Amino acid sequence: xxxFITKTMLLMSAMVSxxxxxxxxxxxxxxxxxxxxxxxxxxxxxxxxxxxxxxGGTGYSTYLEPGGTLVRSIKVNNSxxxxxxxxxxxxxxxxxxxxxxxxxxxxxxxxxxxDHCVMPNGNVLLIVYEAKxxxxxxxxxxxxxxxxTIWSEKIIEVQPLTxxxxxxxxxxxxxxxxxxxxxxxxxxxxxSIVDHPELLNINYKSTKDxxxxxxxxxxxxxxxxxxxxxxxxxxxxxxxxxxxxxxATHSGGNSGKGGDFLYRWGxxxxxxxxxxxxxxxTHDAHWIPEGVPNAGRLVGYNNGGQTSPQRSxxxxxxxxxxxxxxxxxxxSAFTPGTYNSRTVCTAYNSNMGNSEQFPNGNQLICLATSGxxxxxAPTSTTxxxxxxxxxxxxxxxxxxxxxxNNTPPAIPSISVSGNDLTSTPATTYQWYMNGxxxxxxxxxxxxxTQSGVYVVRIxxxxxxxxxxxxGYNYSIATLVKDLAETTGITLFPNPTQGIVDIDMDYxxxxxxxxxxFDVVGKEVMSFENHSRIDITSLPNGxxxxxxxxxxxxxxxxxxxxxx
Numbered sequence: 001x002x003x004f005i006t007k008t009m010l011l012m013s014a015m016v017s018x019x020x021x022x023x024x025x026x027x028x029x030x031x032x033x034x035x036x037x038x039x040x041x042x043x044x045x046x047x048x049x050x051x052x053x054x055x056g057g058t059g060y061s062t063y064l065e066p067g068g069t070l071v072r073s074i075k076v077n078n079s080x081x082x083x084x085x086x087x088x089x090x091x092x093x094x095x096x097x098x099x100x101x102x103x104x105x106x107x108x109x110x111x112x113x114x115d116h117c118v119m120p121n122g123n124v125l126l127i128v129y130e131a132k133x134x135x136x137x138x139x140x141x142x143x144x145x146x147x148x149t150i151w152s153e154k155i156i157e158v159q160p161l162t163x164x165x166x167x168x169x170x171x172x173x174x175x176x177x178x179x180x181x182x183x184x185x186x187x188x189x190x191x192s193i194v195d196h197p198e199l200l201n202i203n204y205k206s207t208k209d210x211x212x213x214x215x216x217x218x219x220x221x222x223x224x225x226x227x228x229x230x231x232x233x234x235x236x237x238x239x240x241x242x243x244x245x246x247x248a249t250h251s252g253g254n255s256g257k258g259g260d261f262l263y264r265w266g267x268x269x270x271x272x273x274x275x276x277x278x279x280x281x282t283h284d285a286h287w288i289p290e291g292v293p294n295a296g297r298l299v300g301y302n303n304g305g306q307t308s309p310q311r312s313x314x315x316x317x318x319x320x321x322x323x324x325x326x327x328x329x330x331x332s333a334f335t336p337g338t339y340n341s342r343t344v345c346t347a348y349n350s351n352m353g354n355s356e357q358f359p360n361g362n363q364l365i366c367l368a369t370s371g372x373x374x375x376x377a378p379t380s381t382t383x384x385x386x387x388x389x390x391x392x393x394x395x396x397x398x399x400x401x402x403x404x405n406n407t408p409p410a411i412p413s414i415s416v417s418g419n420d421l422t423s424t425p426a427t428t429y430q431w432y433m434n435g436x437x438x439x440x441x442x443x444x445x446x447x448x449t450q451s452g453v454y455v456v457r458i459x460x461x462x463x464x465x466x467x468x469x470x471g472y473n474y475s476i477a478t479l480v481k482d483l484a485e486t487t488g489i490t491l492f493p494n495p496t497q498g499i500v501d502i503d504m505d506y507x508x509x510x511x512x513x514x515x516x517f518d519v520v521g522k523e524v525m526s527f528e529n530h531s532r533i534d535i536t537s538l539p540n541g542x543x544x545x546x547x548x549x550x551x552x553x554x555x556x557x558x559x560x561x562x563x
Contacts, residue, residue: 024375024385025358027398031366031373032058032072033391039070039093041404046387052093055102059087060352060394061115066408066465068095071118076106081129081151084351085114085214085394090124092160095404103158103166110154114214115284115395117225120411120468123159123169125225127213130154130173137202141180141188144206153213155225155238172225172238172259174211176248178202194272194331198250198260204270205232214352215300217286220468221455222324222435223254224262228285228300233267233277235285235300237319237326241453241471254324254434254453254471263319263326265298268333275333278315280304284354284395288316290457290466292357293378296321297340301353310348314355314365315339323434324453344381346374354395366396402464409460414472419553420445421472426458447553449546451475451521476521476544476556483557489547495560498536502547515546515554535561 024044032039035057041050056074063071069092076088088106093099103124105112109131117125129151132140137150144150157170178188179199193201200211215228223241228234239253239262246252247259255262264271266279281303288297297316305313318340320327328334343355345365352368361378371389373396376382389396412424422445423429431441433452448454453471483489488505502512514533516525519542527533535543540561546554 023360023362023377025360025362025364025398027400028404029364029373029387029396029398030062030064030070031387031389031393031396032062033371033389033393034058034060035075036391039072041399042387044385050095053097054091054093054099056089056091059089060085060113062395063116063118063397064399064404065092065118065122066403067406068404069093069100070095071116071124073112073114073116074102076104078106078111080108080131081106081111081113083209085212087112087114090116090126090158100163101160101166102164103160104164105156115216117216117218119157119218120220121159123157125216125218126156126158127216127227128154128156130175132175136175137206139186140175140178140202141183141186142202142206143180143182144203147206147208149208150206151209153211155216155227170240170247171244172242172247174200177250177260192272192331197264197271197273197328197334198257198262199271200261201271207231215282215284215286215354219287221432221457223471224324226285226287226298228282230281230283232270233279233282234270235265235279235282235298236261237263239324241324257325262324263321263334265317265319265334266300271333273331273333275337278302278305278338281350283352288357292359293361294341294357299355299357301349301355303349303351303353305342306344312345312347312349312353312367314343314345314363316341321435323436343376346381346383347372352392352394354397356397358398364396364398366393368392368394400464402462406462406464408465409458409467411467412456412458412469414454414456414469416474417445419555420447421454421456421474423456423458423469426467427461427463428459430457431455432457448474448476449515449554450517450523476517476546483545483547483555487547487549487555489549489555491545491547491557491559494557495562496535497563498534498561500533500535500545500559502531502533504531504549509549511550513548513554517544517546519543535559536563 028041039052039062052070059073059075073087074089074091089104092101111129112126132150152175154173156168158166159169160166179196180202212230217226225238225240227236239255242253249258252258267277268275282300284301299316302313302315349367354366356364364375366373371391371393374383374386431438431446432455456469490503514527518524545557548554
């Protein structure tokens, strides 16, 4: 999901045949040479078709929003923070070259750097250095007394306001999620680091520029963020569905884990686990988006991926996701133990770099320091398109002309009507529950059969981009209706000692279905064509019966079991 909202490609109907492996993925490639004021769009012949001109030199990333607005980081000099990936500000430039927003994050205590990500609502996620003193390091159980300061990291979501202002609507601080096993007097002390992979060990390779985060991506289906760390050789997933207050704790959000790491990968030693270090300087962690082969995988640029001969690699992994969380065997490393697929680049690139996966299976690869951008087919590493940028380019991205030239549809919203969830009007629809696609749920309305967080994806008639709704937290328990009033069906006795009879006024019923949910909305039993229901195997409590007749929408009734 390469910048899943700003980088979603055309729908499946516009895909090039997977058999056309040697064909370029059609579109325009965006890149900005570092420190230059111009950002270019070139076609697949290498011809420049558009030049964006802004104020200030490009600091790191450049992206296009749907409709053609450029969002780029720009360099602001800062005497406290320096080094690779220095930015300090983010800027939006419309397609007519009007600078419409410039937001600065640069002071003696904080400084934006490296990558950024445009959210579905136009807000921007920024990676920001956050300076901590030696006293703060010691208070967190840090043992590196040689440091006068340590640059921690935070993620802020900024909503643009005026041309030069914005408001921070959400933030997450890694400093709230530290662990150490050397000082038992500190609140973050744990005897075992490996038993707490959700936390970052303050004493693992602590230096001034500690984590050096450099890549960020957002997944609107999961409402999660992935980050990459140059110095610690890891990718991290965190929960964005939290409030800012919850993000500072270990609970809340769709995951129930607040701002803790939900998943991490690349260097098991960073949390005391046994396993092979796969990442050797990494950038550009992102999800593969829908409509692209291997959708849902995590991908990253592994600068030192291959040692002999020395080459950078593009590594992909299948993550062990279960709903909004990720499975792990306690005391072990997160799976997989190694990459699921690897593309070896044509050269070694010591810093920066990115890749992008296309619906026809091709990949775009940017060898940043040499400024070489090239495209390869799925079964080859030979370039079928290339461009020399004439300078260092941190990342490059390709967009269809449909994506650039058309105003995107409004972000959909979900409402409840009776027992149905309803999307705002669109041309196409797809529903999800707890991050998983619901097969066949492609209408404007969807009737849930269990509690969960629901998302709808829509397109307009142009079909240029997918747009995703915010998650809707649906609870079966809040929508229970009395069967006798709505359907002419009665459940008795209620309360029951375990046997529930269904009394119906209907004639010639051919299909009766009963699904039973517990108090948290989990399906616990189901029956078909039984008018007497035996729930004696369940523990005492309150249950919700969803009763449907002949495939019609279910109606709900609470039943109390008291054996």
